[in-house]
Amino acid sequence: MHDVVFIIAMLWLMGLVALLIGFAARARRLAHQMVALDAIALVFIAALALVAIAQREPGYLDVALVLALLGFVQTVGIGRLVQGRRDL
Amino acid sequence: MAGVRLLIVDALVLGGVAGLTLAVVGVVRLRDAFAKVHAASTAVVLGVALVLLAAIVGGGNAVAARALLVGGFLLLTAPVSTHALVRLTRLDRERRGGSKT
Numbered sequence: 001m002h003d004v005v006f007i008i009a010m011l012w013l014m015g016l017v018a019l020l021i022g023f024a025a026r027a028r029r030l031a032h033q034m035v036a037l038d039a040i041a042l043v044f045i046a047a048l049a050l051v052a053i054a055q056r057e058p059g060y061l062d063v064a065l066v067l068a069l070l071g072f073v074q075t076v077g078i079g080r081l082v083q084g085r086r087d088l
Numbered sequence: 089m090a091g092v093r094l095l096i097v098d099a100l101v102l103g104g105v106a107g108l109t110l111a112v113v114g115v116v117r118l119r120d121a122f123a124k125v126h127a128a129s130t131a132v133v134l135g136v137a138l139v140l141l142a143a144i145v146g147g148g149n150a151v152a153a154r155a156l157l158v159g160g161f162l163l164l165t166a167p168v169s170t171h172a173l174v175r176l177t178r179l180d181r182e183r184r185g186g187s188k189t
Contacts, residue, residue: 001094023116030176030180031121039128045136046139053146056148058147061155069161072168079173079176082176
């Protein structure tokens with residue numbers, strides 16, 4: 001990957017994260033916030049993969065694997081947690 | 089040959105970033121809550137999978153193996169978490185008396 005592409009893609013992904021954080025902060029409903037959090041984890045996984053390609057260092061993808069696992073557990077776990085509650 | 093491979097990696101990365109952009113714009117801009125979840129669920133296949141494919145093509149053996157692992161895990165778990173999000177959205181809507189958004 002060329003350096004220019006790496007820098008542009010990285011800045012773009014961080015812009016997407018900022019957009020999602022802004023949306024999650026403004027959203028009132030838990031469902032909307034959970035959708036945004038799930039998407040943030042995915043964008044970070046893509047960014048870690050970019051760094052792993054650029055530096056040819058596989059350790060970053062180990063971090064990405066843990067992040068994928070945590071994102072999954074977070075989404076499913078909170079979905080289960082609020083199942084019986086009235087105030088979402 | 090190495091130049092062609094570099095260009096392929098560039099194209100895959102840019103395609104993946106474009107796919108993630110589509111998903112994020114869908115999450116932020118679409119009105120309906122189910123439409124938001126639908127847009128978010130495309131992020132894995134349209135965005136992250138392409139970037140991980142770029143890692144498989146252009147990252148060397150160790151990076152490629154781990155990218156395959158991460159991609160397989162994401163493709164397995166994405167439908168489950170999307171299902172959880174849809175159920176959360178449905179619960180939310182039912183408790184609000186079936187109103188939109």
